[in-house]
Amino acid sequence: MSELRWHPLLEEWVTVAPWRQDRTYHPSAEHCPLCPTRPGQPETEIPEPDYHIVVFENRFPSYTGEQGRCEVVCYTPDHDSSLGEQSVDHIRDLIEVWRDRTNELSRLPNVKYVFVFENRGEEIGVTLSHPHGQIYAYPFLPPVLQRELAAESRHMRKTGRCLYCDVIDGEKDGVRTVLRDERWIAFVPPFARWPYEVHLAPTNHRGGLIDLDEEDDVSFAACLKGLLQKYDQLFEKPLPYVMAMHQRPPGRGGRHHHFHIEFYPPNRTLDKLKYLAGSELGAGAFVLDARAEDTAAELRAL
Amino acid sequence: MRTPPSGPVASRRDHLPQRVGKGRRDHLPRQAGKGGAGKGRVTKRVAQKADGRYLIYFEKTPAARRVTS
Numbered sequence: 001m002s003e004l005r006w007h008p009l010l011e012e013w014v015t016v017a018p019w020r021q022d023r024t025y026h027p028s029a030e031h032c033p034l035c036p037t038r039p040g041q042p043e044t045e046i047p048e049p050d051y052h053i054v055v056f057e058n059r060f061p062s063y064t065g066e067q068g069r070c071e072v073v074c075y076t077p078d079h080d081s082s083l084g085e086q087s088v089d090h091i092r093d094l095i096e097v098w099r100d101r102t103n104e105l106s107r108l109p110n111v112k113y114v115f116v117f118e119n120r121g122e123e124i125g126v127t128l129s130h131p132h133g134q135i136y137a138y139p140f141l142p143p144v145l146q147r148e149l150a151a152e153s154r155h156m157r158k159t160g161r162c163l164y165c166d167v168i169d170g171e172k173d174g175v176r177t178v179l180r181d182e183r184w185i186a187f188v189p190p191f192a193r194w195p196y197e198v199h200l201a202p203t204n205h206r207g208g209l210i211d212l213d214e215e216d217d218v219s220f221a222a223c224l225k226g227l228l229q230k231y232d233q234l235f236e237k238p239l240p241y242v243m244a245m246h247q248r249p250p251g252r253g254g255r256h257h258h259f260h261i262e263f264y265p266p267n268r269t270l271d272k273l274k275y276l277a278g279s280e281l282g283a284g285a286f287v288l289d290a291r292a293e294d295t296a297a298e299l300r301a302l
Numbered sequence: 303m304r305t306p307p308s309g310p311v312a313s314r315r316d317h318l319p320q321r322v323g324k325g326r327r328d329h330l331p332r333q334a335g336k337g338g339a340g341k342g343r344v345t346k347r348v349a350q351k352a353d354g355r356y357l358i359y360f361e362k363t364p365a366a367r368r369v370t371s
Contacts, residue, residue, distance in 0.1 A: 057355035
């Protein structure tokens with residue numbers, strides 16, 4: 001199992017998992033471990049010759065056993081596809097899978113938070129190009145969520161309102177809106193830390209995947225697909241990104257939380273990346289060389 | 303979050319936020335047809351790999367396939 005070490009200056013946990021150094025690194029397409037097993041070929045992570053959506057325990061987990069879980073979610077058997085290329089109907093199935101895993105992992109004894117995410121693209125550090133996401137069930141509340149939940153609680157105490165509902169309310173004029181329908185909105189937040197950062201959120205107050213109704217799911221799937229298609233149109237190439245779902249933690253702790261998904265593409269232009277350097281890493285202060293209103297207009301126009 | 307340890311570096315064994323629960327093999331995913339909050343669009347089939355890790359196939363339910371195809 002991993003070793004959790006306490007960072008006394010930042011008051012957060014650092015997870016030490018040395019075996020992850022040996023994880024599979026950029027295998028060729030014919031040796032992809034996330035493809036179905038082809039007849040006569042060595043067995044991959046998925047022994048069957050085809051699948052719809054598959055989830056399995058990560059072979060190189062950061063958390064396992066009584067600490068938590070690390071799962072891999074294979075979106076499709078098609079090696080050369082992507083999340084944004086899936087049909088809205090398929091994405092609705094995937095939402096149900098994410099919900100099932102959230103529900104089940106939340107019940108494990110030591111799990112304090114279930115985090116659904118996707119790393120896409122080599123620029124992000126992805127080592128397997130097959131379209132897939134991951135789920136971490138942490139034995140602690142991760143620091144970003146801890147800060148977010150604390151801010152939401154303070155805002156609720158002070159105003160009696162949901163903080164994120166107020167953030168969405170601030171997008172009424174539409175200048176930072178990328179797309180929206182009756183139930184979901186995608187926008188570049190005024191406080192974005194990445195040039196093409198987008199938040200995707202239900203406009204009605206929902207705490208997490210398990211709080212969405214069927215109409216929410218339909219809209220969520222369509223808006224997610226729409227956003228990812230815009231991303232890939234932006235520079236006419238598959239845009240790398242981190243997709244991070246911020247849902248409420250298990251139990252009563254996050255009762256004021258508003259579910260949303262944050263996307264962080266590292267590109268600032270077609271061929272230039274934003275790197276986290278001195279100010280961001282050393283001081284925790286992001287400096288951004290783009291205005292949310294401008295990048296939102298770019299994405300909206302696609 | 304619990305009170306941090308006094309030393310500059312602490313091992314997980316001493317400072318895991320909570321240490322309760324069973325070993326991993328005691329809680330393989332439930333074989334139920336759909337997740338607790340599911341809408342019945344997919345069904346679940348749980349398998350176990352040779353090294354003990356679980357694998358869950360989510361398949362389109364026949365009813366959902368009829369409605370959406």
